Amino acid sequence: MSIPVSALLGSTRRFVSAIVLFVLLDLTVLVINLWLADQLADDAVAINLAGRQRMLSQQTTKALLLANGAADPATRAAAADELATAFGLFEQTLTAFAESGQTLGGDDTPVTLKAVTGEAARAVREARAIVAPLKAMLHGATPASRDGPHYAAAADYMVRHNREVLSLMNSLTTALEHDSVRRSRDLRAIQTGAFVLALGNFLAIVVGLLRQFRATETDRQRWRELARHDPLTGLANRKAFTETALGVLARAEVDGSCGAVLMLDLDGFKPINDSFGHATGDRILIALAASLDATARATDTAARLGGDEFAILCPNLHEPAHIDQFCGRLLAAIARIPDEICPGRMLGASIGVAVYPDNGYALANLMGQADRAMYAAKHSGGNRWQAA
Template sequence: MPFPLSTLIGSRRRLVAAILLFLALDLTVLLTNLWIARHVAGDAVAINLAGRQRMLSQRMTKALLLRAQAADPVAQAIAEDEFRNAHAIFMRTLDAFAGGGQTTGSDGRPVVLDPVSDRGAAAVASTQALLAPLPASLADEQQAGLQRAADYLVEHNVEILTLMNTLTTALERDSVRRTEQLRLIQSGAFLLALANFVLIVVGLNRRFREAEEESARWQALARLDPLTGLSNRKGFFEAAARQLARAKRGQEPGSLILLDLDGFKPVNDRLGHPVGDAVLVRFAERLRLTARQSDEVARIGGDEFVLLCPGLVDAHAIDDLCRRIVEAMAELTPDELAPKQLGVSIGVASFFDHGYDIDTLIAQADHAMYEAKRGGGDRWHRP
């Protein structure tokens, strides 16, 4: 047997919980997306700055060599300036990579970096250690000191470039790994939200179906007589209109039989309403049993019943049916009453002779029924 999914959202409270969960999961997906976008942008800046470190280290070496060789004071000043700038940005960026913090971006604006970890952190620490012996400014350096610094930088140039490459690669790997982790969380939240959404749809569908069934039940009840379970006046008129329209299309004959109990009021008055109710209920049962399955049987008033019998036209068949109804009523007479004290008057109208309009047929049958009453009751009359 398939798992009944709808039982998971059986109650209104569970349905509301599922909707709230769906919203929370959806919000998680949204926030993760924003988080990923922010990190991807931040990682791109960091990778770009790690690449800039290589260029700065080249600029420092070049400026140092120029300063060591230049004789012209102007050229010396330019080289010193170039070295100081490149060195300051290089070291500030290394510090920002090491412990997290602010440095200058490629466009000159401040940029905040997150501290790097593992291999990246090791590369940063090694570079800081390598550059520690270098002066931050060349202004106060003697020629011998300048030459030593230039030789040192040239000697370690490749090493510094390699370390900065390592930093770039580590940053790229970190970025890919973090993005993958976030995507995993995002996918999980998305799948949960999707499953939740399916549950919500199933739950809503179930509630909708229940509401429809409930409404159909009420509509059916509105067409039933609560005492006897037969159709009431509304139910009978709707069903009869459908049956008569069908009969009219095929020009089929049939009969409408109206029944009104005789002497029913004294039953209530003498024996009480519950006994009267029991008589009505048992008479309704007998009517239903006596009529055909295809006949429409209804209670349209206090002690007034009606039968719509498509195909019933033969006079003998009509008489037979009416006789059985009269006999049934006689059998139902409570013992406390004298025989013949309770009876039924029956009027018959034919919907071949009198047309197919329900009101006309009822009026004709009513007329016939009063003929039966005028004749003393407990009998039937057909024109």
């Protein structure tokens, strides 16, 4: 017999659902990890460029002072070029922080910055308000007009606002660092939650598999037991009787022990079935099996071989007197089957006995001889036992 298909399908669906959920949670953790890595990379770039803004603001102030006050024309020209580069990059990066956009990274490759929020946005907004007049002052400053009034006014303006710009860039850097730490903490909390869910689901899968394994083993054991028992009477069936008897006889042949094999058949069972119906016949067989099981010794094995044919393996039952007593008890027990099952009918049985080692140790031979003895008892009038 096999485990019901519906039970297998139900277990399979639950198992597949748990696996799919585990994979989805695992993918979620992977996506969060990738997202977290991207966020941390973006934060690192932003913090690095915010730090560079402090340097560029100081470089702009220094270049303005040199472009305005250096005595050497070559020094003023070099300072003007440095000013254009430093201030241009400073203003470009500030705009990227404010509006989302591209600027140059530390290795002079384009990078895209996201618009900052909160305290960082305030620092950028105030810095742009300070830088706007300076940008207007330098608008007309070209290499041809380096000695003009542009640099003098711009240098004076930048000196007056230098500390303020530096403080704002420090605030920008600090705000970005705080935002990065907070975002990392939030993302890691999400990551941890997803991991805990995935782990919990994995443990649930393991527990489910163990439970399913135990349930399957229990079912298999139950089906194995059912496969070895007669479904109507609960006695051992022919397969179980054969396996047990072969084992007992093999040991008996080794140690030289003795015993008996009994074949039993109800007398007149077919007429009872025909007269009272198969339901009554089944009740008789159940009652007969209960009588045999109650009469048999603890070491005996009673089995229903089919129909109204039964067999009993009786180790260490060899002496004729003991066999006579045992068969007498069997017939008496059968006679006591309640009359209400089959009113007006006295139940009896014919029993054939083969003993080992007298009749050998081969099970087929023992059962064959016991079966012939049983039919001899039946032909002699029934309700008796006959030795092979």
